[in-house]
Amino acid sequence: MTDTDIRLVVLDMAGTTVADDGLVEKAFQAAADALGVEVGGPEHERMLAHVRLTMGESKISVFRHLFGTEEKAQRANVAFEAAYHGLVADGHCEALPGAAEAIAELRAAGRKVVLTTGFSRATQDQILQALGWESIADLSLCPADAGRGRPYPDMALMALLRTETDSVRQLAVVGDTGYDMLTGSRAGASVVAGVLTGAHREERLRADGATHVLGSVAELPGLLGA
Missing domain, CATH: 3.40.50.1000 (HAD superfamily/HAD-like)
Structure with a gap:
C-alpha cells in the first residue's frame, strides 16, 4: 500500500x-494490406516488430514513422481503424x-x-x-x-x-x-x-x-x- x-x-x-486479444496486430495487418505491404515479407516483419515495440503510442504517430508520408499514414490509419471497429463489432472486446x-x-x-x-x-x-x-x-x-x-x-x-x-x-x-x-x-x-x-x-x-x-x-x- x-x-x-x-x-x-x-x-x-x-x-x-x-x-487486447491481439486485436491491434490483426488491425495492423489490414493497414499493411492497404499500403501494399506483403504479408510475411521482411518489410512486414520489420513493421510488425515496430508496432509491438511501440504499443501504447498514438496509432497515427506509429503509422507516420512506418510509412513516411502523411498521406500514407492517414490511409493506413483509416484501414486500421475500420478493421479494429469490425473486430469490436464482431464481439472481440x-x-x-x-x-x-x-x-x-x-x-x-x-x-x-x-x-x-x-x-x-x-x-x-x-x-x-x-x-x-x-x-x-x-x-x-x-x-x-x-x-x-x-x-x-x-x-x-x-x-x-x-x-x-x-x-x-x-x-x-x-x-x-x-x-x-x-x-x-x-x-x-x-x-x-x-x-x-x-x-x-x-x-x-x-x-x-x-x-x-x-x-x-x-x-x-x-x-x-x-
Missing part, C-alpha cells in the same frame, strides 16, 4: 482495463477480469478515474459502448483531446486539468506498456504503475519509469489503499 494521497487515477484501456470492479472501488473511495487510449476518439467510443462503459469513469481522453499521445505527458496532464486535481503529486498513471510509464513519469505522477496483462513485461515497465508493477489492474485499489 502507498501512503501517497492519490486523488486522480489515469488508466490505459487496451491491455490494462480491456483485453471484453473487460479484463476485475477491471470494472477496480474502477468502481477507486471512485467509491473519492478518487477521479480517467480512461485514456492511443486510438482515435471514434475507436475509443466504440470500445466504451461495446463494454457498456460510457459512464464507468469520470472522463475519457484520446490523443486528439490533449495535443500529443503517449509517451508525452499531455493526456495525463489534460486529465489533471479537466478534473481540477490540485497537484501532479496526487496523480497515478497506470498502463501495460513502457509508453504508459514514460507518460506517467514525465507528468510527475507519484504513482506510475505497470500491469502485466498487456504488451510489455516487468523489465520494460521498470526501465521506463514504473514505481510499481502489478499482476493486473484488480490489484490497484489495494495499492492505493482504496
Whole structure:
C-alpha cells in the first residue's frame, strides 16, 4: 500500500482495463494490406516488430514513422481503424477480469478515474459502448483531446486539468506498456504503475519509469489503499 494521497487515477484501456486479444496486430495487418505491404515479407516483419515495440503510442504517430508520408499514414490509419471497429463489432472486446470492479472501488473511495487510449476518439467510443462503459469513469481522453499521445505527458496532464486535481503529486498513471510509464513519469505522477496483462513485461515497465508493477489492474485499489 502507498501512503501517497492519490486523488486522480489515469488508466490505459487496451491491455490494462480491456483485453487486447491481439486485436491491434490483426488491425495492423489490414493497414499493411492497404499500403501494399506483403504479408510475411521482411518489410512486414520489420513493421510488425515496430508496432509491438511501440504499443501504447498514438496509432497515427506509429503509422507516420512506418510509412513516411502523411498521406500514407492517414490511409493506413483509416484501414486500421475500420478493421479494429469490425473486430469490436464482431464481439472481440471484453473487460479484463476485475477491471470494472477496480474502477468502481477507486471512485467509491473519492478518487477521479480517467480512461485514456492511443486510438482515435471514434475507436475509443466504440470500445466504451461495446463494454457498456460510457459512464464507468469520470472522463475519457484520446490523443486528439490533449495535443500529443503517449509517451508525452499531455493526456495525463489534460486529465489533471479537466478534473481540477490540485497537484501532479496526487496523480497515478497506470498502463501495460513502457509508453504508459514514460507518460506517467514525465507528468510527475507519484504513482506510475505497470500491469502485466498487456504488451510489455516487468523489465520494460521498470526501465521506463514504473514505481510499481502489478499482476493486473484488480490489484490497484489495494495499492492505493482504496
